[in-house]
Amino acid sequence: MVVVPKPLTSVAEHQATVSGLVGLMPVRATPIAECLGLVLAEDLVAPIPLPPFDNSAMDGYAVRAADVVAVPVVLPVAQDIPAGKTDVAPLEAGTAHRIMTGAPLPAGSDAVVQVEHTDGGTDLVELRFSVPAGTNVRRAADDVALGATVLRAGRVLGPAQLALAGALGFGELPVRRRPRVLVLSTGSELVGPGEPLLPGQIYESNGLMLAAGVREAGGEAELLRFVPDDVEAFHAAIEPHLADVDLVLTSGGVSAGAYEVVKDAFTGRGVEFLKVAMQPGGPQGAGRYQGVAVATLPGNPVSAQVSFEVFVRPALLASMGFAVVERRSARARISTSITSPAGRTQFRRGAYDAESGEVVTPVGGPGSHLLSALAIANCLIEVPEATTELAAGDLVTIRYLD
Ligand SMILES: Nc1nc2c(c(=O)[nH]1)N[C@H]1C(S)=C(S)[C@@H](COP(=O)(O)OP(=O)(O)OC[C@H]3O[C@@H](n4cnc5c(N)ncnc54)[C@H](O)[C@@H]3O)O[C@H]1N2
Numbered sequence: 001m002v003v004v005p006k007p008l009t010s011v012a013e014h015q016a017t018v019s020g021l022v023g024l025m026p027v028r029a030t031p032i033a034e035c036l037g038l039v040l041a042e043d044l045v046a047p048i049p050l051p052p053f054d055n056s057a058m059d060g061y062a063v064r065a066a067d068v069v070a071v072p073v074v075l076p077v078a079q080d081i082p083a084g085k086t087d088v089a090p091l092e093a094g095t096a097h098r099i100m101t102g103a104p105l106p107a108g109s110d111a112v113v114q115v116e117h118t119d120g121g122t123d124l125v126e127l128r129f130s131v132p133a134g135t136n137v138r139r140a141a142d143d144v145a146l147g148a149t150v151l152r153a154g155r156v157l158g159p160a161q162l163a164l165a166g167a168l169g170f171g172e173l174p175v176r177r178r179p180r181v182l183v184l185s186t187g188s189e190l191v192g193p194g195e196p197l198l199p200g201q202i203y204e205s206n207g208l209m210l211a212a213g214v215r216e217a218g219g220e221a222e223l224l225r226f227v228p229d230d231v232e233a234f235h236a237a238i239e240p241h242l243a244d245v246d247l248v249l250t251s252g253g254v255s256a257g258a259y260e261v262v263k264d265a266f267t268g269r270g271v272e273f274l275k276v277a278m279q280p281g282g283p284q285g286a287g288r289y290q291g292v293a294v295a296t297l298p299g300n301p302v303s304a305q306v307s308f309e310v311f312v313r314p315a316l317l318a319s320m321g322f323a324v325v326e327r328r329s330a331r332a333r334i335s336t337s338i339t340s341p342a343g344r345t346q347f348r349r350g351a352y353d354a355e356s357g358e359v360v361t362p363v364g365g366p367g368s369h370l371l372s373a374l375a376i377a378n379c380l381i382e383v384p385e386a387t388t389e390l391a392a393g394d395l396v397t398i399r400y401l402d
Pocket residue numbers: 185186187189190202203204205206207251252253254255256257260280281282283297298299300301303368
């Protein structure tokens with residue numbers, strides 16, 4: 001019998017598959033303190049102007065500019081106006097009100113003399129400098145007009161955007177919620193920290209890495225690190241979580257071995273297993289199990305992390321409404337020659353320093369078990385499918401990992 005190998009799936013095609021499976025998260029009115037890093041789902045319209053009222057830009061004395069033309073001049077201090085005072089009496093001609101930064105300007109005043117330009121008096125004050133009308137006054141709405149669109153849908157909410165929304169009085173914001181991801185590790189060889197390492201065993205690391213990657217991308221991760229290598233036990237472990245998650249993300253157990261629990265548990269149940277034209281990260285799986293999106297990543301640690309970067313991270317970001325889902329990239333000159341398998345996009349780990357002449361240096365070899373090289377790399381070097389050799393000095397695309 002002649003076995004005709006299935007053609008490899010392109011990186012772009014599998015990216016589209018995983019993103020399509022995860023889809024878009026629903027929009028929720030979310031407490032503003034929980035919105036950092038999320039994407040605004042609707043335009044934000046100002047329900048009040050900013051500042052909401054005319055107020056003082058300085059600690060000093062609210063006056064009529066016309067009363068301080070000839071200086072020095074002594075005026076009675078008729079009122080004290082700390083910030084937050086809500087019942088401010090109008091200013092009578094020929095008087096001053098002591099006023100603090102941010103406090104409402106009394107009706108009738110049109111300027112503030114800063115305290116340093118006075119004797120600081122509390123009953124009477126000597127004003128030593130004249131001020132034109134408008135001096136040290138922050139006018140209502142000079143920042144934001146009532147009804148203005150201050151942030152557009154699609155804007156990522158950072159500290160400044162949250163401050164603006166908070167200043168406008170919003171308690172909740174419409175954002176797409178964080179995707180919830182169940183991260184699973186399988187493998188009889190895996191043990192936890194603190195346990196003795198018997199011959200043939202290794203400490204579990206992929207689950208930690210992938211859960212951290214999910215959280216770094218803005219998602220929520222639930223981590224099951226030691227799911228048994230047994231189909232029934234695997235189903236029993238994930239069953240209670242399926243109603244609460246948007247994606248089941250596994251690593252390991254998908255290649256050609258005799259004990260491939262992930263493959264066995266999902267085959268014929270909505271998940272397709274395939275080979276993608278990339279290295280590392282060739283063996284992939286994707287589909288829906290009981291209605292929930294599933295992405296199965298290969299078990300070698302570097303393969304799992306590169307697969308996460310290329311397929312899962314963009315899908316999670318897209319699901320939250322990010323317009324830009326790719327990492328920053330740059331062109332760089334590679335410092336040494338490397339080879340790459342024909343017909344596969346190779347992602348090598350690199351150290352890139354833009355300040356030292358835009359040179360990228362491969363760290364570690366191509367082996368997908370080389371976790372220490374991954375841990376010190378700051379980028380992936382992307383070698384296109386058609387390229388099998390690069391000479392020192394050749395231009396390559398790098399994708400930042402931070
Ligand atoms: N005959 C073939 N063998 C392999 C092929 C192939 O095409 N034919 N593909 C190779 C490639 S490429 C990869 S990648 C791996 C993928 O294998 P699996 O996804 O089935 O992963 P495992 O066999 O379960 O594990 C691979 C490797 O990674 C370690 N591992 C797994 N999970 C964890 C974890 N949670 N923490 C730390 N390390 C983990 C595991 O111990 C193995 O060393 O298959 C190749 N083989």
